[in-house]
Amino acid sequence: MxxxxxxxxxxxxxxxxxxxxxxxxxxxxxxxxxxxxxxxxxxxxxxxxxxxxxxxxxxxxxxxxxxxxxxxxxxxxxxxxxxxxxxxxxxxxxxxxxxxxxxxxxxxxxxxxxxxxxxxxxxxxxxxxxxxxxxFTKLTDEDDEEDAGITREFSFKLALSPDEGSLRSRESDIPQKVSIDVRLNDAPQTTTDHTDVGLQSWGASIVFSELLCASPERFGFSREALGSSPRIIELGAGTGLVSLVLDKAMPHLGMPDATLIATDYHPAVLENLQSNVRLSRARVETCPLDWSAPILEGPLNLSADVLVATDVIYAHEHAVWLRDCATRLLAPKGVFWLLMTIRPNGRFEAVIDSVEAAFRGSHPKAPDGRYLAILSMEGVEKRRGVGRGDESGYKLFRIGWA
Incomplete structure (x- = not known):
C-alpha cells in the first residue's frame, strides 16, 4: 500500500x-x-x-x-x-x-x-x-492542437500487384510492399456512453486496415475494378484510421484521384476526426452524417463506389439505420465492407446478430427495385495486442445489391 x-x-x-x-x-x-x-x-x-x-x-x-x-x-x-x-x-x-x-x-x-x-x-x-x-488524453497544451490526446502511430505493409509495383517487382513476379504510416490522436471520451466511442481507435479499424493493405484486390481496391477516381465513404469513421490509410494507399494502387469522405455523427468525434485529417495532411473530406435521418448534400450528394465501416453498431436499431443509410449512398455496382467486433460477453454481446437480422429483414429498395443484402461473411481472428480484452474476434461482411 x-x-x-x-x-x-x-x-x-x-x-x-x-x-x-x-x-x-x-x-x-x-x-x-x-x-x-x-x-x-x-x-x-x-x-x-x-x-x-x-x-x-x-x-x-x-x-x-x-x-x-x-x-x-x-x-x-x-x-x-x-x-x-x-x-x-x-x-x-x-x-x-x-x-x-x-x-x-x-x-x-x-x-x-x-x-x-x-x-x-x-x-x-x-x-x-x-x-x-x-x-491521459487530456490536452496538455491548449495552444498546440497536435498535442491533444494520445498520439498513436500505425504502420501497415501495402502489398502491390506486379502491375502496380516496380519494374523489378514485375520481372520477379513478386508483389512489392510499401509502408503505409499513419499518425493520429485518440481523444478522451466525454462520457461512458457509446455515442462518442469514436474518439478512440478500436481494434476493428486496425484489423481492417491490416487486411486491406495485405490484400487490396481482395476488397476490390484496384484501378481495373474501380477506375482512376472512385468515391469511397467511411461510415462512423471515428478517429479516421481507415480513411487515412486509404488516402496513403490509393496513389500506390493507381487511383490518385480517388475521393475519400469520412463521416461521423458525434460532434466531438467529428472534431477529433478533422484534427487527425489536418495532422496527416490527408486529402480526406469530413462531414457529419446521422444514419437515422441522413442529409445527403455535398459531398454526400453523389453515390459511393465503396462504403466502409468498422465496429460501428452498439444497439440493435443502429444496424437498421446503417442499412437504410447505405441503401441511399451506395452506387448500383458498389460494395459495402463492414467489419464487426465479436464480444461474447457484456452489454454489447448480441449487437453483432442485429447485422444479419437487419439485412435479411424487410428492406428499403433502391429505385431499380433492388435491396442491400449480405453477399458473404467470414470470421477474422483477433490479433494479439490489438483491441480490448473483451473482443474475441471479428466478422467481415461483404454487402451488396440483391
Missing part, C-alpha cells in the same frame, strides 16, 4: 507485465486503484456526476467512494503529504505516465487471460483500465 494513502509512482507500484496473468484479482484492482487515485482523483467524481445526470451509472461505479486522492481532507494530513511528495510533479512525469499507459494497454489486451473470478469482474477491470487510460 502507498504511505498515508498517497498514490505510488507507476514504476514502483505496477506489477511486471509478464506476471499479469498470474496475479490475483485483488492485486490487479489494487494497481488500478492506485493509478486512478494518482491520475484521475477529480475526473472520477465528474464522471459520476455526468452519468448520474444521464441515468447511466453502473452499480459497481456507484459503490465506489469518490476519492480526492488523499486519505483525509484534514489540513495537517495535506501539509504532511505535500511536504513529502509532489503529486503534481509525479503526475506530470512523462516517463511515469508512459509507463502507466503501456501497462494499462497490455492489461486491456490480455484481459481474457487475467485470473479473475467471472466475466463481470473482467469487464469491470477493462472498463476501469480504459477509464484511466482515457484520462
Amino acid at each position: 502507498s504511505p498515508a494513502g498517497h498514490p505510488l509512482s507507476p514504476t514502483s507500484s505496477l506489477p511486471p507485465l509478464r506476471s499479469l496473468t498470474t496475479l490475483k484479482g485483488e492485486q490487479i484492482f489494487s494497481a488500478l486503484d492506485n493509478l486512478q487515485q494518482l491520475y484521475c482523483p477529480v475526473s472520477l467524481s465528474r464522471a459520476v456526476k455526468s452519468q448520474l445526470e444521464h441515468g447511466k451509472l453502473h452499480d459497481d461505479v456507484l459503490a465506489q467512494p469518490v476519492d480526492s486522492g488523499y486519505v483525509s481532507e484534514d489540513d495537517t494530513d495535506i501539509e504532511h503529504i505535500d511536504s513529502e511528495y509532489d503529486l503534481d510533479e509525479l503526475r506530470a512525469d512523462v516517463f511515469e505516465r508512459n509507463f502507466a499507459i503501456r501497462w494499462l494497454t497490455a492489461l486491456i489486451a490480455s484481459a481474457e487471460e487475467l485470473p479473475l473470478g467471472d466475466e463481470d469482474e473482467r469487464e469491470q477491470a477493462v472498463d476501469k483500465a480504459s477509464f484511466i487510460l482515457a484520462s
Whole structure:
C-alpha cells in the first residue's frame, strides 16, 4: 500500500507485465486503484456526476467512494503529504505516465487471460483500465492542437500487384510492399456512453486496415475494378484510421484521384476526426452524417463506389439505420465492407446478430427495385495486442445489391 494513502509512482507500484496473468484479482484492482487515485482523483467524481445526470451509472461505479486522492481532507494530513511528495510533479512525469499507459494497454489486451473470478469482474477491470487510460488524453497544451490526446502511430505493409509495383517487382513476379504510416490522436471520451466511442481507435479499424493493405484486390481496391477516381465513404469513421490509410494507399494502387469522405455523427468525434485529417495532411473530406435521418448534400450528394465501416453498431436499431443509410449512398455496382467486433460477453454481446437480422429483414429498395443484402461473411481472428480484452474476434461482411 502507498504511505498515508498517497498514490505510488507507476514504476514502483505496477506489477511486471509478464506476471499479469498470474496475479490475483485483488492485486490487479489494487494497481488500478492506485493509478486512478494518482491520475484521475477529480475526473472520477465528474464522471459520476455526468452519468448520474444521464441515468447511466453502473452499480459497481456507484459503490465506489469518490476519492480526492488523499486519505483525509484534514489540513495537517495535506501539509504532511505535500511536504513529502509532489503529486503534481509525479503526475506530470512523462516517463511515469508512459509507463502507466503501456501497462494499462497490455492489461486491456490480455484481459481474457487475467485470473479473475467471472466475466463481470473482467469487464469491470477493462472498463476501469480504459477509464484511466482515457484520462491521459487530456490536452496538455491548449495552444498546440497536435498535442491533444494520445498520439498513436500505425504502420501497415501495402502489398502491390506486379502491375502496380516496380519494374523489378514485375520481372520477379513478386508483389512489392510499401509502408503505409499513419499518425493520429485518440481523444478522451466525454462520457461512458457509446455515442462518442469514436474518439478512440478500436481494434476493428486496425484489423481492417491490416487486411486491406495485405490484400487490396481482395476488397476490390484496384484501378481495373474501380477506375482512376472512385468515391469511397467511411461510415462512423471515428478517429479516421481507415480513411487515412486509404488516402496513403490509393496513389500506390493507381487511383490518385480517388475521393475519400469520412463521416461521423458525434460532434466531438467529428472534431477529433478533422484534427487527425489536418495532422496527416490527408486529402480526406469530413462531414457529419446521422444514419437515422441522413442529409445527403455535398459531398454526400453523389453515390459511393465503396462504403466502409468498422465496429460501428452498439444497439440493435443502429444496424437498421446503417442499412437504410447505405441503401441511399451506395452506387448500383458498389460494395459495402463492414467489419464487426465479436464480444461474447457484456452489454454489447448480441449487437453483432442485429447485422444479419437487419439485412435479411424487410428492406428499403433502391429505385431499380433492388435491396442491400449480405453477399458473404467470414470470421477474422483477433490479433494479439490489438483491441480490448473483451473482443474475441471479428466478422467481415461483404454487402451488396440483391
